[in-house]
Amino acid sequence: MWKVSPTRLEDMCTAIMRAAGAPGSDARLVADHLVDNDIIGHHSHGVIRLWDYVEWAHHGDLIPGARPRIFSETRTTARIDGNWNFGQVVATFATGLAIEKARAAGISVVTIRRVKHIGRLGRYAEQVAAEGLVSMLFTNGGGHGINQAPFRGTERKLCSNPLAMSVPSSLAGPFLLDMATSVAAEGKVRVYRARGAPTPAGWILDSDGNPSTDPEDFAEGGALLPVGGSEGHKGYALAFMVELLAGVMSGGGISGDPGRSFSNDSMVIVIDPELFVPMAELRERSLTLTEHLKDTRLADESQPVLYPGEKEAEARLANRERDIELPDPVRQQLLAMLQRFSLPEAELVSSG
């Protein structure tokens, strides 16, 4: 394992993206998102992703510095073309626009298309909650990143199509739902594979459509199942609606009619809760709800009931000032990228 301070890691990532063509502020924003995911333990969405971004930029699939374009808007709505810039840049811009419109009009809905990987969807839900507003977000893969079987099917046909929701709270973090509609995100299967450990029963099928617990079977063309097990029609129905909201409504790519390349086409809805309930009442009553739910007899005394988002919020508080531990291959990747752009390696090498 490699230990590195969040600040130094962010500086390295920023330098690499600047060298790959991103303006300084965009590079800094993407680096902040990636490092924050490592801080809260969502390493599958951490700096490990930077390699792909740089490769995409090299091949012209990602266009650093391209400005998102609003190609139509009303008081409550906007359609954004990301022009294939970093997803984090486009989604942050789109979320900001949705926040502005919801502040003025009470509620807003913004779609984005032609946008690379936007990272952890919950990040934009947090962006909205930090403004005292309520969010709902839906994202597909633009007809790419296909890894999930429809309910009753045994082949990959859908992306993991996540959704997120947030409501402001008076706790360490906002109330935050952020879930793949597949039983688990693909990144989690990769973690089991890297460990050489079997995946839990009910997660994956092999390429012949048989239930499997061997992550290699997934890697070799198997499929993730929708969340819900025997009630997987619920996860599948959620994945289907996400495809309609994020893909069809954005004018982006969909399963069966994909766009040019992987694109996290999305829909962002923002609501001003204070048109419904004063913020003090919202905070107080949602705290009552949280305390009431935590006061529950437990299946396992060491596993308390959490509010949605508690894990991320507590991890951020606990780890913010600490060094991040990353596997050595991630360090090797960063080193290779620094070398590629003839950037100084001293800091990276000396930090081992």
Added chain:
Amino acid sequence: MWKVSPTRLEDMCTAIMRAAGAPGSDARLVADHLVDNDIIGHHSHGVIRLWDYVEWAHHGDLIPGARPRIFSETRTTARIDGNWNFGQVVATFATGLAIEKARAAGISVVTIRRVKHIGRLGRYAEQVAAEGLVSMLFTNGGGHGINQAPFRGTERKLCSNPLAMSVPSSLAGPFLLDMATSVAAEGKVRVYRARGAPTPAGWILDSDGNPSTDPEDFAEGGALLPVGGSEGHKGYALAFMVELLAGVMSGGGISGDPGRSFSNDSMVIVIDPELFVPMAELRERSLTLTEHLKDTRLADESQPVLYPGEKEAEARLANRERDIELPDPVRQQLLAMLQRFSLPEAELVSSG
């Protein structure tokens, strides 16, 4: 079993509700909702519910004829107090108002509180889809109807907190998601109990918190689990967000701070999709998606991949003109209610 035509069943239900104090148009609307649920096979939300409604009205928990009151509104939002009328009357009114506002402003959000059982949530999603619009609905029990355990907990703490979404389609019915956030709705457990059959593994806990497949254990104070099995944190997070959106934001009752009596407090969001994509393109591309997903290798050749809402749409087409078959106890209940209000029993008795 008792066979009865949908029209006659609806007339009987209407007569009973009128006798219980409902204006003719309200009685007809509620009867139509109940009978439609029996037509599409959702008997747990069918005329079997009428007994409770009449009892509630008798005890003053439901106030037939009370008008829903808009106690604040903007161009895009409204807060509605149902004044404890039939939930179907209040939710149909609220959905209609949300439709009107979304047509004018692009998107709208309406909350309702102090409202009895609204029935099948998908019905309002269908109401929106029939107008060529997109919907999202969230409903709790106003702090009553508590039957679901939080993830990691072993006691009832939440209602089954359903959510629904719809998008218009060119198929037999709209794309329609309508799901309890518990692994199954309570009504489904009742069906197993009535049959004396065990519930599937992973649905319920007994009152001591142990996993069970005996529906009696649930009836005696056990709990429904959130959807997702080992990934039940997803179902629980959805249930939690529904409690915030439908309960806290409506100013209604919540788990830990319940209202006066059971109330299907709700949030309705309506979006005009034509601000994003022409209706012809929406219909065509969502059909492409549907056909692409149906063209999947199946786990069981007799169980095809469906689009969300297909089951309900096909059942409605197949059964619309047919007699409905209901268990004899439902007939006995209707008879008792006719007698209670000194209504003519001839039709009911002769239809056996």
